[in-house]
Amino acid sequence: MTSEAKPDQMAYYDREKLGQVDLRPGGADWMDVPVNMRPGSFIYPAKEKHLQYFGLPNPRQWFPTDPDWKLPANWKEIIIEGMRERLSKYRSFQVFMDICVRCGACADKCHFFIGGGDPRNMPVLRAELLRSIYRREFTQAGKILGRLAGGRELTVDVIKEWFYYFYQCTECRRCSVFCPYGIDTAEITMMGRELLHLLGVNVNWIMEPVANCFRTGNHLGIQPHGLRDTLDFFADDIEEATGVRVEAPLNRKGAEVLFVTPSGDFLADPGTYTCMGYMCLFHEIGLDYTFSTYASDGGNFGLFTSHEAMKRLNAKIYAEARRLGVKWILGGECGHMWRVLNQYMDTMNGPADFLQVPTSPLTGTRFEHARSTKMIHITEFTADLIKHGKLNLDPSQNDHVRVTFHDSCNPARAMGIFEEPRYILRSVCNHFHEMPENTIREKTFCCGGGAGLGTDENMEMRLRGGMPRASAVRHVHEKHGVNHLAAMCAIDRATLSTVCEYWVPEVRVTGIHELVTNALVMKGQKKREVNLRLEPIGAQAEE
Amino acid sequence: MPEFKVGDRVLDIDEDGFIQKPEVWDEEVAKALSKTEGVEQMSENHWKLVNYLRQYYLEYGVAPMIRKLCKATGFKLNEIYELFPSGPAKGACKVAGLPKPTGCV
Numbered sequence: 001m002t003s004e005a006k007p008d009q010m011a012y013y014d015r016e017k018l019g020q021v022d023l024r025p026g027g028a029d030w031m032d033v034p035v036n037m038r039p040g041s042f043i044y045p046a047k048e049k050h051l052q053y054f055g056l057p058n059p060r061q062w063f064p065t066d067p068d069w070k071l072p073a074n075w076k077e078i079i080i081e082g083m084r085e086r087l088s089k090y091r092s093f094q095v096f097m098d099i100c101v102r103c104g105a106c107a108d109k110c111h112f113f114i115g116g117g118d119p120r121n122m123p124v125l126r127a128e129l130l131r132s133i134y135r136r137e138f139t140q141a142g143k144i145l146g147r148l149a150g151g152r153e154l155t156v157d158v159i160k161e162w163f164y165y166f167y168q169c170t171e172c173r174r175c176s177v178f179c180p181y182g183i184d185t186a187e188i189t190m191m192g193r194e195l196l197h198l199l200g201v202n203v204n205w206i207m208e209p210v211a212n213c214f215r216t217g218n219h220l221g222i223q224p225h226g227l228r229d230t231l232d233f234f235a236d237d238i239e240e241a242t243g244v245r246v247e248a249p250l251n252r253k254g255a256e257v258l259f260v261t262p263s264g265d266f267l268a269d270p271g272t273y274t275c276m277g278y279m280c281l282f283h284e285i286g287l288d289y290t291f292s293t294y295a296s297d298g299g300n301f302g303l304f305t306s307h308e309a310m311k312r313l314n315a316k317i318y319a320e321a322r323r324l325g326v327k328w329i330l331g332g333e334c335g336h337m338w339r340v341l342n343q344y345m346d347t348m349n350g351p352a353d354f355l356q357v358p359t360s361p362l363t364g365t366r367f368e369h370a371r372s373t374k375m376i377h378i379t380e381f382t383a384d385l386i387k388h389g390k391l392n393l394d395p396s397q398n399d400h401v402r403v404t405f406h407d408s409c410n411p412a413r414a415m416g417i418f419e420e421p422r423y424i425l426r427s428v429c430n431h432f433h434e435m436p437e438n439t440i441r442e443k444t445f446c447c448g449g450g451a452g453l454g455t456d457e458n459m460e461m462r463l464r465g466g467m468p469r470a471s472a473v474r475h476v477h478e479k480h481g482v483n484h485l486a487a488m489c490a491i492d493r494a495t496l497s498t499v500c501e502y503w504v505p506e507v508r509v510t511g512i513h514e515l516v517t518n519a520l521v522m523k524g525q526k527k528r529e530v531n532l533r534l535e536p537i538g539a540q541a542e543e
Numbered sequence: 544m545p546e547f548k549v550g551d552r553v554l555d556i557d558e559d560g561f562i563q564k565p566e567v568w569d570e571e572v573a574k575a576l577s578k579t580e581g582v583e584q585m586s587e588n589h590w591k592l593v594n595y596l597r598q599y600y601l602e603y604g605v606a607p608m609i610r611k612l613c614k615a616t617g618f619k620l621n622e623i624y625e626l627f628p629s630g631p632a633k634g635a636c637k638v639a640g641l642p643k644p645t646g647c648v
Contacts, residue, residue, distance in 0.1 A: 008559070044558050061544050063558075208645045220644060226603040233611055267608050267644065455645070456633075457558065 007040035008456040010502050013463055021464075023108070025119040031132070031152055035161045037064050040460035043167050043453065046207035051200065053211040054309070058200025064163065069156070071199050076154055080137055082198045086191055087138065093191050096183045097134045100127065106175035106185065111446050112168050115464035120165050123175035123185040129161055130192050163201050166192040168461055170453055171304070171336075172409035172446035189451075194306045202305070206452035209301040213313050218263035218297035224251075227293050230266050234276045241534055243526030246283035251324070252290035256361065258321050259289050260375075261332025262299040264490030271493045273532045274333055274511025280532075281382065281513060284522050285362055285390065289330065295320035298337035299490060304452040311348045314340055318352050321374075328358040329375040333511050335408040335450060335489030338377065342415050346373045363388040377411065379420040379488060382516060386427045392521040395430045397528060397537050401515065402431040404473065404482045406496065407444035408489035418442075421488055421512055428519035433480040439472040447487075449495030466499030474504045485509050549575040561637050565600065568640030576638045581628050589626055589638075591616055596639035606632065606641050 005012035026033070048059035060070050072078060087094045106123040108114065113121040120126060128150070135142030136151030145151070152158070171186035179185075196202060209219035216223055222230070231248035239245050249255065259282070265275035282289055295316045302309035321329055331341060346352070355374035358367040365384045367376045385391050405425055411417040418441050425432050439445050448465025476482040485500060485507050487493055497509045518531045531537045544563070547556045549572050555563040560579050562568065573593055577585050585593075595616050599607045609631050613620060620631070627634030632644060 047557070047563075205645055212645070221605050223604055226605060229603065230608065230611075233608070233614075237610075267606075269609060272608060272610065 008459050010459060010463065010498065012040070013460060013502075015502065018460075018463060019467065021115060021117040021467075023113075023117050030119060030125060030128075031147070034157060035164045037160070037164060038460075039457070041168070041458055042164055043203040043205055043455055043458050046200075046202045046204045050204065050207040050211035051202070054207070054214055056197060056200065056202070056207070060200065064160075069160070069201065071156065071159065071201075075156075075159070075199050078198050079133075079154060079159075079195055082195045083134065083137070086194065087134075090187075090191070092184065092187055096127070096188055097131055097138075099181050100124065100131065100183055101181070102128075103180065105178045105180060106183075109175045109178050111170075111172070111174070111448055111468045112461065112465045115448070115467035116461065118168075120161075121168060123169075126165050126169060127183070127185055127188045129158070129165055130188060130195075133158065159196070159199065159201065162192050162196055166196065167203055167453060167458075168465075170409070170446045170448065170450035170465065172450055173413045174409070174443065174446065177413065177442050186451075190303075190307075193304065197306055203452065203455075205455035206301050206304050209299075209452075210305055210309055210313065213297055213301065216296070217292075217294045217316060218266070219299055219301060220263045220267050220297075222263060222266055222296065224293035227266060227291070227296055231279070231291065234272065234279060237534070238276050238280055238532070241530050241532055242280065242522055242528065244280070244283065244522050244524055246279050248279055249290040251293055253324050255290035255324060256288040256327050257290070258295065258317075258324060258326040258329045259291055259332065260295050260298040260317055260329060260337075262334035262337055262490035263297040264299065264494060265332060266296075268490070268494050270497065270509055270514065270533075271490050271511060273514040274493070276532050277511065277513030277515075277517040278332060278378065280517040280520060280522065281391075284520060285385065288361070290324060290326070292320045292324065294323075298331050298334045298341065300337055300340045301452055303336050303340050307344075310340055310344060314345050315349045317341075317345065317375075318349050318355075321352065322354055327356045328370075329355070330358070330378060330381060331375055332378050333488035333490070333513060335410045335491055337410075338417075339410040339414040341373060341375055345375070360384055362390050377415070377417060377420070379417060379424060379512060382513070383420040383423045386424060391516075393428055393516075393519045394521050395428050395519050397519050397531075398429045398515055399431070400537065401429055401484045401510075401518075402433065402480060402482045403429050403484040403486050403510070403515065404433050404435050404476045404480075405440070406435075406447070406469065406473075406485055406487040406492060407440055407442075408487055408492050409444060409446050409450060411488060412444050413442055416442075421486070424512055424516060425486060428515050431480075433476050433482050435472040435476050439469070445469040445472065447489075447492045447495045448499060450489075450491050454491055454495045462495060462498065463502050466495065467503060469496070470499050470503030473500065473507055477504055477507055483507055484515075486512055486515060488512050547575070557643070559633065559637070559643060561643050562640050565640045565642065568597070572640060573638050576640070580634045580638055582626070582638070586626075588618070592618065592623065592626060592631075592635050593639045596635055596641055600639065600641050606636050606644050
């Protein structure tokens, strides 16, 4: 720890100390232990202007450590009615409130519990924060027996506790994989957050992107001329690396394919290199496609807010596909975007019967599984190209890369995309090594910064939550000399960069299509001596 | 909301010390903000970065990519950290009066 470092900086936390986690719960009943709102582990509240812009209630100035959170006078009634409405509207919520037998199978599966040891980060107990109110207010046993039946009274302290712990859950659903009843703890967190929104209790790291996205089409607030400038900048760098000038079509009516990717790829390294990777690939295969300035983000922080917010932000994708007259939609390397696209978009803003079943113009493959959403994942598209021998690949250009693959929570657990990214990585890299079996595929460990937790002021929780993933990365680094971690999610690329820098500084983060393009032999290219980062490539870059 | 004094003006700032109204920014504000970032004296190089950020922000409404900042000003990333110890986003952008970037970044 350095004396000047602050809780929002990595340097504030001593690595050895942070790595020693006591998993034994304290002696007291959890209901009697007040929440300890400490800097480094909570997120700043939403600014008034963003709530106003999106039309959410109770915009005001407040702070988590303030005694008075300036809740509406009838806050209790709002919460109870909000719960009642959601219990009747979402059958899953009702079931998840009722069926938990507290077997504890989920208890040690959460990355925040493993890395932090706070008992209320056991998924069962995190759910119990809400379930205890459900029991007290909505079950006969709880109404009569109260605490004996696991019920407790709804107080302001409960609201504070919800805020703290529902923003210490990344909605990654690893715990759900182990639940014998299939309880989806992410949905419980989502309900908890929806209820908090009714009181104006929310975080800026989510609400500012939501407001931006509603205004400009993307979380970052990039306007059309800014996106044009960004893509042209990428094209310049691509030309410097490859000698090939690629186009980045924008808002082009009549294109066959609308391409939608997370806006993080337009701003933050290393995601920007992944975006350059897409552009090279599309150029090389002559794909008739377009980016859009309106549908300029596949990511959807509405998912971390409420079903209503998610729907409002998602609507632009089909609307833009219709306006541009494309045939189908291709989506980039994003995480949570895919839970929305794969599981909600079709029924929320569809049916998209004006589109066609995605069909690769190069291989003729019809992606039947997407016949309803009309949208496929870029790793499905690229894996199909490779399988049919449509790409001229030279994996030796990635010989300095010893890569492992981090399954991003949503593409893995919400979609089951396990094989395509691995198939691609094995095709474009000669050195691919898996992390241990219980940390990959559907059992993958979260980056610790998903679901809107990727900001700096909760740095302690991010580092703790990222520790299980980082431990697996360290394992393959020590065993196989792995020096790159590939991830197909913009939040991963941003937050795992921090997590790796802290826990495994020898490993850096990359996207899949960055590696694809670094191995891609492009028509008319100059002798490739540097990669998309303009660094020396292949064997000559070996240390 | 915390406040920040510049001469006889009082500006709203957020938890991280970013000014809330980028339009009130001027050189005096930049000099005052630079002190909070551990920059005692704004050199020519500091101004080069800040002025580029400011100009980009006025044109595009957001902060530029870090790579774009590096390419346009000729500074390497580590040189930016030498000038602004909190880095381009939290240090240089703050002094230039830009909002903090949010999202998958």
